Amino acid sequence: EDKVVQSPLSLVVHEGDTVTLNCSYEVTNFRSLLWYKQEKKAPTFLFMLTSSGIEKKSGRLSSILDKKELFSILNITATQTGDSAVYLCAVHLLSGYSTLTFGKGTMLLVSP
């Protein structure tokens, strides 16, 4: 059975801190790994990773994939209260459809 595991499940930090969110996976037919940010509504896309060792960066957020060890990390530097959200990791499988298998998410709370 395909599995995506995120850790920690929840995290509270102070503004300005740096956080690292983890995502490990055990799937067959891996195509790519995606990170999403979910606030009160549907998830919004952050990154897609397909190759090991290549960091994707967007502002204070960055992510990298290790296909040998089957995990990815999402880093957020200089956190702000607006970063408070659930961060979802999903794995896209090679299949006839564009199906995604999601992890349970990490709930991040950034306190002022």
Next chain:
Amino acid sequence: GAVVSQHPSWVICKSGTSVKIECRSLDFQATTMFWYRQFPKQSLMLMATSNEGSKATYEQGVEKDKFLINHASLTLSTLTVTSAHPEDSSFYICSTSGRVAYEQYFGPGTRLTVT
């Protein structure tokens, strides 16, 4: 990315009634749409894959006779929750498969509360 809308954004219904949720791809012809369900503090769980002009493919454990999916056009898929029960209360999100295979564009979601 593609713009996806859902209607209604929230709905309250009585136990035993049916509720229809619409998912529209506003600027893109979506041959494939996905329906997810998310319970509080849990992740998105894929319910079914909806293909235009054919029957939906349901994930294991999802009752196809309870969650009726119709994908009659390239821009509209509907999910009907029949004979709703309080345990069906959840956040239902649709997404479309994008122009590139790995892309999915999510709708804003519909919060269903069954009383």
